[in-house]
Amino acid sequence: EREEGEVAIRCVNEHCPAQLKRRLLHFGSRAAMDIEGLGEAVVDQLVDRHLVADQADLYALSVEQIAALDRMGLKSARNLVRAIDASRHRPLDRFLFALGIRHVGSRAATVLADAFGSLESLQEASEDDLAEVPEIGPVIAASVYRYFRRAETRRLLRKLKAQGVEPLRVKRAVSGPLSGLTFVLTGTLPSMTREEAKRLIEENGGKVASSVSRRTNYVVAGEKPGSKLQKARALGVPVLDQTRFLGLLRRKRPRAK
DNA sequence: TGGGCCATTTCAGCTGCTAA
């Protein structure tokens, strides 16, 4: 059965293994808490062997417990524990995305993190406070409000805090060389991942969109670009390679549309 | 207020790389 306020199918039993596995996979994904090595096979075994009952339990896992899983050696186990440990202090927007609140993807998470600054402020916000934030409509506001009112959520947040998980208060650059500009990434860049490019754009005041439109200022294309490149050309959107993109960052203030 | 457009999220599927 479906329930609003959740990223996945919610079972009648709140400890439904399938739902827990999806939550854990989303939590550890690169765009969320970036826990490298926390893949489907590992999550399956952690849940099936009752080693984790929620996201907070990940932080209590030992190298020995992980190394005992199928197809896991000591090296992989150490790498995973290190990755879990490093995820304790991620920026607030990524932590919010990791929680898997319905209708809150990376963009909405960034907007909410910038608007409220801290997890505490967000938890205390009323539905009206949330809906007043630009780009957040009543559906997302209601979803976020309900999520933070649930006893299960409060329990999880307390447990994460007890494990030393403290999202960082990050105020993004409101003005920077890319301020007011919208970028779309396509293809593989020679010397950085898309995630790194995305962070670079956001740290410099720009915004990253997932699809090309007339409002897109630049498309950054790497090797083997997808259909976004054709769409950019059709719409007359300027296309940059990595070198020209990095050149744009060094310029003081490029043109805005 | 409704419709159209655009942005964003979700999800399935593909490719190439990595580590056991």
Added chain:
DNA sequence: TTAGCAGCTGAAATGGCCCA
């Protein structure tokens, strides 16, 4: 050698915004 994963694309669904 091979399973699993990261990184990515693109289609569909959904939500927000804008304008007549």
